[in-house]
Amino acid sequence: MTSVPSLADQEIGKLLELHPKGFDLKLDRILRLLDDLGAPQLRLPPTIHVAGTNGKGSTSAFSRAILEAAGRAVHVHTSPHLVDWRERYRLGQAGGRGELVSDEELAETIRRVATVNAGRPITVFELLTAVAFVLFAEHPADATVLEVGLGGRFDATNVIETAAVSVVTAISLDHQAFLGDTVEKIAGEKAGIFKRGVPVVIGPQTSEGALGVLRREAERTGARVHVYGQDFLAFEEHGRLVYQDERGLMDLPMPRLPGRHQLGNAATAIAALRAGGFDPPQAAIEAGLTRVEWPGRLQRITSGRLFDLCVPGSELWLDGGHNPGAGLVVAEALADLEDRTQRPLFLIAGMLNTKEPVGFFEAFAGMARHVFTVPIRSSDSGLSAEELADAAIDAGLEAEPCDSVEEAIRLVSTGWQSSPAPRFLVCGSLYLAGDVLRESGLAPR
Template identity: 70%
Template sequence: MTTTSLATAEIEALMHKHPKGFDLSLERIRRLLTALGEPQHALPPVIHVAGTNGKGSVTAFSQAILEADGRAAHVHTSPHLVNWHERYRLGRPGQRGALVDDAMLADAVRRAAAANAGQPITVFEILTAVTFLLFSEQPADVAIVEVGLGGRFDATNVIDRPAASVITSISLDHQSYLGDRVELIAAEKGGIIKRGVPVIVGQQGEEVALEVLTSMADRVGAPLITYGQDFFAFAEHGRLVYQDDTGLLDLPMPRLSGRHQLTNAATAIAALRHAGFSPSDAAIEAGMASVEWPGRMQQIATGPLWRAAVPGAEIWLDGGHNPGAGAAIAETLADMEDRVQRPLFLIVGMINTKDPVGFFASFAGMARHVFTVPVNSSDAGIDPDDLADAAIEAGLDAEPCDSVEEAIQLVSTNWQSEPTPRFLICGSLYLVGEVLAQSGLAPA
């Protein structure tokens, strides 16, 4: 798939017609879905996933476990990294789901746009309607639907009776839309909680988030299942141990790197059990080994950036872009240092809705140097000079660069000693997508 695909052309035409950004409301999406025949009411059982950090990983773990259990799982995620098609993975019995066919996606986009009849709407709302069209027309055992932004007024929240609602870690992000305090953001995320539907809450860094979600669940009689009270996960002797009221599971460590992935895996297991799917122990074990989530602590070992690095260097890629994600990434890197110590160089691009100083703060005392780069695929990128100033404010040595490749070449030219460097390219999913495309590693 390329940018000249049929579906991409249809979506780019929509982007010229409709305003960019978010306009959080359910009125427009409900009107459009009514015109399309209410496809959101014809879905297989839905697991609805919201949160600031970890919702994509919980979605990926859920998909991997369900597929290992022989179930066909539709999966909606956003944003995409390289191609629009990544947002729509269609379940296939007995095997991993496949990204939607280009012609099928183009047709669904055309039908949704035609049903909208030129009325005011956002592109994300049209693309969410496309999700419901595709997932209602293709058979599957389950649909895992990730929230785009927030929860209460996110276009996916027209799902009125999911099998389970899942809320992962909540921290500050998208403050201009969701509020500038964690309790306000938690109230928006908690908007996906439905009367009588179990809500599974992942590990929360701030107690106030759990307090808000608990109150919201109590008000509508939603059974609340929380990490740290009703289910747990911890590492022991190189294994992942999961525990809930049914007992212990001794599992392999997840394929996804980082201690935070233990809690994400546990949240997925709890969600599947409380949604009524009861995957076998063997399927859960297989899911830990087969899970895929591109652009999250993904190692790059091919392509021009890898060739530009000094031989033996490591290049890692992560789309984390808020303070909570920065802390999780820094913890993962610290664990790497325990195994093999290498000088760490950050290559960072961010967009202007983020908190760069808060993101950089977790890397103070850890990163040898920061290179800030433009985000070419977004018109909201922070100027590299300004981003470097933010890194300096957070206590890091930093300088702007014109590109990721230039930053890697600068280090490779000047670094002659052992051990070889470790690079982390991070700060924006847009930047991650650019690197994956350049490296020939677009998700498939």
Template identity: 65%
Template sequence: MTATQVSEAAQEIEKLLALHPKGYDLSLDRITRLLAALGNPQDRLPPVIHVAGTNGKGSVTAFSRAILEAAGLSVHVHTSPHLVNWHERYRLGAKGGKGALVGDRVLADAVRRVAEANAGQQITVFEILTAVTFLLFADHPADVAIIEVGLGGRFDATNVITRPAVSVIMPISLDHQSYLGDRVELIAAEKAGIMKRGCPVVIGHQEEEGVRDVLVATAERLGCPMSVYGQDFMAHEEFGRLVFQDERGLADLPLPRLPGRHQYANAAAAIRAVRAAGFDVPEAAIEKGLATVEWPGRLQRLAGGKLSHNGPPGAEIWVDGGHNPGAGQVIAEAMASFEEREPRPLFLIIGMINTKDPVGYFRAFLDLAEQVFTVPIHGSDAGLDPVALAEDAGFVGFETTATSSVAEALAIIAELVDEDPVPPRILIGGSLYLVGDVLAENGTPPR
């Protein structure tokens, strides 16, 4: 995609950003009005897998897509936010093969149609972009649509789907408290809002028993056929393989391509979701999906690229957009497993926005990382000042250095380890905005 192609859709969206708020104002009234003006395209979708959760919803979306595509099905996918280009939010399915990010002219045309239907009325940009999702997915036939919730569930703009093939609730932890509540049980109740009476529900692995109780009680009240991780399906590693189990029995599968032990439960939820949605995919398709799955910006290793050359020779550089304490915990566990496999000194390069919990995030890495470097986030006006963020890391107990950019942080690390015999492992994270900046600067945007 050339810069000229990218700009047409981006320019249309930038016009909307100048007219409408960029953030969230949780309500279904505006999106319902807009969709009615468009002829209710959300009612003309293929079977929908609707995915919510604090962490893991992107991974289960990626696994589900990979498995379904491996079975030869055409799969539409909506995710948010994007990392580099707006087009990443919309993947259009292709029969018998991998789908592709929406073309620029197609996206620009859909944005214009939605903006015209809205006729300048009050609305958020996320609601307009969600309406674009439904318009694109209704206009282009496919076998299945995977739609990721933006924020919460009950009042999220995607929650106008009345009869999902399956609703999936992934791990829930504290995040977006100003919108969703300051207790995990309250957040669980909001995310449970995507469940629809009588429609199948898959509940992924939940660390908090109170969360699980809320989700199970909601599904029972609505009469939803329910599958709960650890009860109705599960997965574990055995002899370098992934053993998945549900009511059909055991399946001996390859370990997921996505790194980290937390991906075992995410993969299991995807397998169960695909089955609960009514897709009887062969085991060979599940195997291929686990082996070929891709999810940019989430424990993604930078293999070459312009920015990575600033780092120490031989360094192992990872990026991950996880930004809350729950995400910090699973990322730290992944880093610990890498350390078991191949010991290397670990350095963190972190940028965060001001709605997050830096102290909670940093605590997960306290016994793992050598030093923390903080950086500004250029992709958001809500980025935390690197000096203030360094103070948060110092409060946890880290040696910290505030820097002006990821490139500068990498260069400093290169000087620090110049004489070390073992190249370091470097994690760049704390924000999807930061990861997007890094992938763009590195010349490796999602495809």
């Protein structure tokens, strides 16, 4: 039985019929619209503005979790969503944990914004970003976590005139058609969110060239710059996370989110909250690290129909990372697990046609026993399973196309008798991650 679209889905469907899909990186259209709406972007609570190729979502999630543990009301805007458009708009609540905007309020706000726009040329992402500004301006809160959608300089979120702190997480190649074909050019676009006098926090970087661009652009604004590995850092010691900055050391619990890369993301969030003047107490930092949630990023699936198809004793993991940098950190995290269990790893991958699949798959060479490639049913921009399998083969992996995640799991599980049971990783796309969460009854809340 086909489900009835939500009220917000119906309104967004109308927008998609009227306005172009994709990105057109300019600010004039949204600035005009926001001016007609009364400039809600100028009435936000103190804002943590987060850009980056990888890790910006996790860093945003850590920031929110720590502030909420301190009893703060926190608005959060992220994109894309996994299952429901409402995931992009979390409204802060007094005393802590916020809630996703209701379907009714989101639909009503979309209608208001669309009415004011009056059919003028604009992208859907710009309209929906304007919706975030209206919602956040109309609801009181102590802080806003504002995640950049694409790039930084000309992203629709970059219409804010100031922020409490500007953050850039790890940079790698992605969206080259929009942002440039080198990490240095991409870093320059991300640095476009820096504002004069607003402190800048730069998370872990693997490229010295990108780091140099970020530092240079930040210093041009006259702001104080906090760089991971120089001004703050984090490391694991005896099963604990040790955070260090100019104030000294903090002995903290390991983050709830798995993977070594999450230590750097957690540290970046802590540094950002301190630099931005939020100054959460250590007890709130400890609680935030253990409560943080960020679905679809190295998330272990332990229930639902797909999990039930796995060999008893198997592990089913999900990650929406889709570029070479994401491939490296996910492969590293799974290698840490493999050191302990020696489970055979099977990748089930789907990817959009705007990504660089060979670079993503290369991270898993020598680790993955086999790759099954699948189409992405929820997007009309997906690579075919056959094309993606060829890319995995070019990266040195054994690969074959199949029709679905379900079929891939069945191909491995039917007749499996070896020990230990396999580890499955569904990966390569947030669209695919959303499909798995939807089918597993695990939509983010």
